[in-house]
Amino acid sequence: xxxxxxxxxxxxxxxxDGPEVYRYVMVPDLYSTLDSEKVxxxxxxxxxxxxxxxxxxxxxxxxxxxxxATEGHSVALPxxxxxxxxxxxxAVADVNDVKTSLIRTRRIIFTPTVALKEExxxxxxxxxxxxxxxxxxxxxxxxxxxxxxxxxxxDNGQNTENSENNQxxxxxxxxxxxxxALTINKSGTGSASVTHNGNAVTSGATLNEDDEVEISITPAxxxxxxxSVNGSSIELTEDGGVYTGSFAMPGQASTLSIDSGTAAxxxxxxxxxx
Numbered sequence: 001x002x003x004x005x006x007x008x009x010x011x012x013x014x015x016x017d018g019p020e021v022y023r024y025v026m027v028p029d030l031y032s033t034l035d036s037e038k039v040x041x042x043x044x045x046x047x048x049x050x051x052x053x054x055x056x057x058x059x060x061x062x063x064x065x066x067x068x069a070t071e072g073h074s075v076a077l078p079x080x081x082x083x084x085x086x087x088x089x090x091a092v093a094d095v096n097d098v099k100t101s102l103i104r105t106r107r108i109i110f111t112p113t114v115a116l117k118e119e120x121x122x123x124x125x126x127x128x129x130x131x132x133x134x135x136x137x138x139x140x141x142x143x144x145x146x147x148x149x150x151x152x153x154x155d156n157g158q159n160t161e162n163s164e165n166n167q168x169x170x171x172x173x174x175x176x177x178x179x180x181a182l183t184i185n186k187s188g189t190g191s192a193s194v195t196h197n198g199n200a201v202t203s204g205a206t207l208n209e210d211d212e213v214e215i216s217i218t219p220a221x222x223x224x225x226x227x228s229v230n231g232s233s234i235e236l237t238e239d240g241g242v243y244t245g246s247f248a249m250p251g252q253a254s255t256l257s258i259d260s261g262t263a264a265x266x267x268x269x270x271x272x273x274x
Contacts, residue, residue, distance in 0.1 A: 002124040002141075004029035009132040013181075013253055022132060029128070069108075081112040088212065090246060093239040104248065105210070112148075121146035179206040181253045182213070190219035190260025209251035215258065217243040223261020230254050 007024045036058070044054040065083065068075045074084040086107040092098060112120075125142035184194055184203040193216045194201040201213060215234065218241065219225040227234040229247050236243040247256075 002126045005125055005127045005142075007127050007129040009130065011132070018183075024129060026127065074111075077110075079113070080116060081110055083108060083110050085109070088210075088248075091244070093237045093244075117148045121148050179208045179211075180249065180251065181206055182249065183253075183255045185255060185257045186260070187258070188220060188223070188225070188260035190217060190223065190225060192217040192225075192258050192260050194256065194258075207249040209249055211249040212246055213249055213256070214246045215244065215256075217258065217260050219243065219261035225261050226259045228257050 005026050006029045007026045009022050010025050011020045012023050012025075013020045040054050040058055041051055043058075044051045047054065049057075065075050065077070069083055069085055072085070074082050076082045086109045087103050088105045088107065090102045090104065092102065123146070127140040127142060128136060129138040129140070131137045182201065182203070182205055184201070186192060195214050195216075196207060196211055201207070207213065215227055215236075217225040217227070217236070225236065225243050227236060227245055230250065234245045234247050236245040
C-alpha cells in the first residue's frame with residue numbers, strides 16, 4: 001500500500017509584477033470518494049454483523065457525535081481519534097469590541113490517534129512527475145521520515161487565531177508550492193513585523209489560502225501607520241503605541257503594503273521580522 005502523489009509542472013507567478021516561472025507542484029492523487037453504503041458494507045463484513053445493524057449503529061454514532069460536538073465536547077471516534085469544533089476570529093484590544101462578527105469561520109478539528117498517525121507515517125509515498133505537456137518524466141518512491149502534521153489548536157481544545165501557534169510546523173506550510181506568494185512592501189522609518197502562527201513571514205513567502213497573517217507596527221513618532229493587502233485597507237488597533245492587525249491570506253499571489261510613518265527628514269525601511 002502506498003500514497004500516490006502527482007507532481008505537475010505548472011506556471012506560477014510569485015508576485016504581482018514578477019515573471020511567470022515553471023515549478024513542479026505536488027498534489028495527492030486521490031481515488032473516488034467511497035460512499036457511506038460501501039463503508040457500511042465493508043464494516044459489516046469485517047465485524048460479522050448484518051448491514052442493517054451496522055447501518056443503525058453508524059447512524060446512532062453520527063447523531064451522538066453531532067450533538068456532543070456542537071455542545072463543545074471533544075468527541076472520541078473509536079479507533080480513529082477525536083473531533084471538536086474550533087474557530088478563526090480576529091483579535092481586538094478592547095473588550096467592548098468583542099462580538100460575534102469577529103468570528104470569520106467555524107471549524108471542525110480532527111485529532112488522530114497515535115496508531116493512525118503511525119500508520120500514515122509508515123505508509124510509502126509514490127510520486128509521478130508530469131512535465132508541462134502532461135508527459136511522465138520521472139517516478140519516485142519517497143523515503144522521507146514520514147512526519148505527520150499535528151492538528152491545529154491548543155491542548156485545552158480552544159482554537160482561536162491567537163492560540164494556534166502550537167506544534168505544527170508552519171514554516172513548512174509557508175514553503176509549500178501549492179500555496180500563494182506574499183510580497184511585502186514597506187515604507188517609513190517605524191518598525192514592523194509580519195508573522196503567521198508565531199513564525200516570521202518574509203517577502204516572497206508562500207502561504208495557503210485563509211492562513212492568518214498578523215501584523216505589528218511601531219510607527220515613527222507622532223505618525224499613524226497604515227497597512228493594506230492587494231489595495232484593501234487592514235484595520236489596525238493601537239495599544240501602547242503599537243498597532244496590530246491581521247488578514248486572511250487570499251487565494252492568489254498577494255501584496256502586503258505597510259507604511260509605518262515617516263518622520264520629518266527621515267527615510268529608509270524599518271521592516272523587521274522579529
